[in-house]
Amino acid sequence: MIYFVSDLHGNINLKGFQKYLSTAKDDDLLIILGDICLNFDDTEENRIFTESFFAVDKKIAFIDGNHENFAFINSFPEEEWNGGTVGRLTDNIVFLKRGNVYNIQGKTFFVFGGCKSSSKWKEMGLWHPGEEASEEEVELAYENIKKHNFKIDYILTHKYEKNKQAPTMSIKLLELTEYIEKNVCYDKWYCGHSHVNKKMDEKHTVIYDELTEAKVK
Numbered sequence: 001m002i003y004f005v006s007d008l009h010g011n012i013n014l015k016g017f018q019k020y021l022s023t024a025k026d027d028d029l030l031i032i033l034g035d036i037c038l039n040f041d042d043t044e045e046n047r048i049f050t051e052s053f054f055a056v057d058k059k060i061a062f063i064d065g066n067h068e069n070f071a072f073i074n075s076f077p078e079e080e081w082n083g084g085t086v087g088r089l090t091d092n093i094v095f096l097k098r099g100n101v102y103n104i105q106g107k108t109f110f111v112f113g114g115c116k117s118s119s120k121w122k123e124m125g126l127w128h129p130g131e132e133a134s135e136e137e138v139e140l141a142y143e144n145i146k147k148h149n150f151k152i153d154y155i156l157t158h159k160y161e162k163n164k165q166a167p168t169m170s171i172k173l174l175e176l177t178e179y180i181e182k183n184v185c186y187d188k189w190y191c192g193h194s195h196v197n198k199k200m201d202e203k204h205t206v207i208y209d210e211l212t213e214a215k216v217k
């Protein structure tokens with residue numbers, strides 16, 4: 001089975017995360033939809049969190065959010081994993097990189113992490129560069145969507161937003177979102193960021209601290 005939670009923000013006790021750790025079987029996978037905050041700030045609390053996260057003995061994959069230490073999470077060796085490229089943190093933890101499509105348990109997952117932070121975080125010093133998509137990442141995304149003939153089972157992003165009138169996402173991400181909605185035949189879109197557990201409609205679900213099972217058809 002594949003499960004989702006999102007937005008740990010340095011809290012190892014997030015209820016859905018703990019539920020996964022205590023119930024996961026060998027062939028289960030938890031996908032975290034960003035804002036884990038590994039090695040995020042210079043506090044004892046965050047050091048303990050990061051150590052505890054690295055020590056998990058269950059399978060975990062994650063995309064990045066906007067609150068991450070991007071230099072840190074990008075510093076791990078890359079390898080091929082289920083048809084895409086990941087960063088390998090430990091035997092159990094992989095980082096799913098923007099623009100990749102992975103084939104997991106017979107289903108395809110397009111992932112695109114990151115999003116733009118509001119300026120308050122920068123002002124507070126709780127911000128690391130790298131949250132916004134690069135040209136290469138966006139190009140890889142379009143390339144991989146085409147390679148999969150515009151048919152992908154799951155779309156995973158940190159944030160979902162399609163309101164161009166008041167963009168709180170970068171234009172690149174808005175354009176990618178619009179492109180996927182228009183051209184890709186997908187089954188479900190899961191995102192995080194808003195700190196609510198909410199089914200927006202038949203296709204879109206916002207994930208937070210409830211352990212949520214991927215609805216594989």
Ligand SMILES: [Mn+2]
Pocket residue numbers: 034035065066067158193194
């Ligand atoms: Mn976020």
